[in-house]
Amino acid sequence: MSQGSKLSDELNSLKKLFIIVGNKASTGDFNLNDLPGSGGRMDIICRFIAQSLFISHGIREDSGVITILLGEPDPPRSIFVHGGKVRYMSPDERNVAGLIRKALRHKSEEWKETSPGIFIAKKSINEVLSDLNDFSMFYLREDGRDIFDLSNEPEEKMAFIIGDHLGVKEDIEELILKKVKETISVSPLSLQADQCVVIIHNFLDRLEELEC
Amino acid sequence: MSQGSKLSDELNSLKKLFIIVGNKASTGDFNLNDLPGSGGRMDIICRFIAQSLFISHGIREDSGVITILLGEPDPPRSIFVHGGKVRYMSPDERNVAGLIRKALRHKSEEWKETSPGIFIAKKSINEVLSDLNDFSMFYLREDGRDIFDLSNEPEEKMAFIIGDHLGVKEDIEELILKKVKETISVSPLSLQADQCVVIIHNFLDRLEELEC
Numbered sequence: 001m002s003q004g005s006k007l008s009d010e011l012n013s014l015k016k017l018f019i020i021v022g023n024k025a026s027t028g029d030f031n032l033n034d035l036p037g038s039g040g041r042m043d044i045i046c047r048f049i050a051q052s053l054f055i056s057h058g059i060r061e062d063s064g065v066i067t068i069l070l071g072e073p074d075p076p077r078s079i080f081v082h083g084g085k086v087r088y089m090s091p092d093e094r095n096v097a098g099l100i101r102k103a104l105r106h107k108s109e110e111w112k113e114t115s116p117g118i119f120i121a122k123k124s125i126n127e128v129l130s131d132l133n134d135f136s137m138f139y140l141r142e143d144g145r146d147i148f149d150l151s152n153e154p155e156e157k158m159a160f161i162i163g164d165h166l167g168v169k170e171d172i173e174e175l176i177l178k179k180v181k182e183t184i185s186v187s188p189l190s191l192q193a194d195q196c197v198v199i200i201h202n203f204l205d206r207l208e209e210l211e212c
Numbered sequence: 213m214s215q216g217s218k219l220s221d222e223l224n225s226l227k228k229l230f231i232i233v234g235n236k237a238s239t240g241d242f243n244l245n246d247l248p249g250s251g252g253r254m255d256i257i258c259r260f261i262a263q264s265l266f267i268s269h270g271i272r273e274d275s276g277v278i279t280i281l282l283g284e285p286d287p288p289r290s291i292f293v294h295g296g297k298v299r300y301m302s303p304d305e306r307n308v309a310g311l312i313r314k315a316l317r318h319k320s321e322e323w324k325e326t327s328p329g330i331f332i333a334k335k336s337i338n339e340v341l342s343d344l345n346d347f348s349m350f351y352l353r354e355d356g357r358d359i360f361d362l363s364n365e366p367e368e369k370m371a372f373i374i375g376d377h378l379g380v381k382e383d384i385e386e387l388i389l390k391k392v393k394e395t396i397s398v399s400p401l402s403l404q405a406d407q408c409v410v411i412i413h414n415f416l417d418r419l420e421e422l423e424c
Contacts (some may be wrong), residue, residue: 033245036304043304047259056377056402091404092248092255093305165268187414188421190268194301198410202399209400 007131017159018052039070039112046096047194086117135159137180176186219343229371235378252283258308259406298329336382347371349392356395
């Protein structure tokens, strides 16, 4: 994706997209030795990215992640990672955080690739979601319909939106609810965002296997 | 658990136990800034512990983790974390790694509590499994029976054993297979150890909800 091109072009090759809102996640420099504090719970963001993309000894090339970072000093900023294109990423939090920190050094307004497969832009969640018209969007919330009820008809392209440990603020949630097809849940318990991703992937992997 | 007491006493209050074999995981000091290299993929161990215990804003008090560390300089060493007793742990890898490193400084042969809810001993997997007679043990491997087939009759106490990115060596696997009730799998894909834990928890959480 060259600078200024639309996010939607880059999403063409992806089937699954995971989107997290990081309410306090840093939009500037932060300390790799203190992701929870200095990074504004950047550890949650890193685990979310890793769980969206990695399997054992491999990466999900049909999956992508977008993180909407809303912490200081320069919110909002959004980072997109393309599973089929990302390089030099390993699943440990510190590695993922290093790549995020590098991306945040670029102050581009439009989408810019800061390392292979990692892109950043000064975009709000509203702007990001507007580029996802090809995707059936689902919002994750504890009171949603069980994902297992989505049964045997997975959509061609699905996007899942979730909040971090602070959830999603009311005004942003209203925005999301206007865009999504349905609100879903994955567990009778309230789980961490990256745990939800693992369960969604497993659900879709099982459906895909049934289709074969 | 005072020094020298048996692991089995400490396991009485736990219903779910997750056991990982860390083939290269450090048994001495390691660098918190390089968990994959210096720690011998200690990042995998840390994520495994975190996913076994944490949910959103809470901890699973009925769950525990045992990590069998087989890396240099002093293998084997085993660390046990009790979800109902552990304190000062947060789910980020660096925090968990710090507590492991602290435990490894204690050279006790028998189980010793090195911080609240965290215990270490110079025990092999054989010695550890011998203390788990109250548990129905399951071994995780890609060719196992789908966990979803375990249907509506969860055991009272279940232990799940899994390898890290290198799997489990043949001699250790033989040992495990003698002890376990069954070999199970959780996904049509080969997943990371901590991802398997998330899926097992979700399976059991759903069964528990059905029972209510």
